[in-house]
Amino acid sequence: MRLTTKGRFAVTAMLDLALRESNGPVTLAGISERQSISLSYLEQLFGKLRRASLVESVRGPGGGYTLAKDAEAISVADIIVAVDEPVDATQCGGRENCLGTNQRCMTHDLWTSLNTTIFDYLSKVSLASLVNSQRTKDVNVLQDQREARPSRRSRSESITGL
Amino acid sequence: MRLTTKGRFAVTAMLDLALRESNGPVTLAGISERQSISLSYLEQLFGKLRRASLVESVRGPGGGYTLAKDAEAISVADIIVAVDEPVDATQCGGRENCLGTNQRCMTHDLWTSLNTTIFDYLSKVSLASLVNSQRTKDVNVLQDQREARPSRRSRSESITGL
DNA sequence: GACTAAACCCAGTAAAATAGTCGGGTTTGT
């Protein structure tokens, strides 16, 4: 599984959608404004999300996107896999005929096991749980605003964090 | 934390190094041959790994690289962080002054928490554990070779795996 | 039925990251 900014954009957009779809279909133009993602890039991403049956579209005025299934049934892994077309990380291409040493398929075995573990983890993080933690975060944000300013986070913290 | 093929190359190279350093320093030329990674690319990666104090170098003939600390003390996360200089995934740059709506820092909070969780997981996977599982895999590979061929994996399996 | 808001589609493209090349060094054991 790749974990890039592309997947993060998709998860962010899906979270925005999940937070608002109770009011009917959500337009990409709205997501674009709120999350500062270009409309056409969102179109590309949602094309993939639709083909992966994670969202459904309603065309015409008043249209937009809704979740194709319950937010509990959509995982972060689903979203990332949908938009992040995978490349082959093993030099043997998943087959067993690497250069014929005892090292053959070393990376294959290593990465498939690491991958499945990370994938399993992200499969257990549902969009619904993100929505919930986001809603509680909103409260925290309001509390933060009542606090003094000096408690701001440094820029490097978020970067080196991982 | 980004999870790209670059980090995989680095982990693969470090695993190769860990498997062989008991015989003295391991040359990049050897890793290049065995793992099919270009020598100059390895030089770039090991420059970063050395500056991150994960490996030590011995110059001159008979030289090469050794682990700077015990294989138990080096995690997959250490390696990936060392070679994969991080980019900022949040549009607010880790600060709290996103476009002033109630959505501000949504992605910041989301990704820092997801990131730390994945980071924590990969921090617990040590190079030593990879070495061990690789050594047992070697046995499995030999067993596989005794089996008939039809049990080969499909290419798509390894790709869609994560 | 025209107008319009939206999804859809597609070709191109600039910037960045990836992966590698090249050509030179410097250090050090033999």
Add this chain to the structure above:
DNA sequence: ACAAACCCGACTATTTTACTGGGTTTAGTC
């Protein structure tokens, strides 16, 4: 002296990322 190895910076090609701009459908509204 020589050669093995690290070291380093600049350069290049390819791919991915993120975006621009053009169009086409679809469907609700006046």
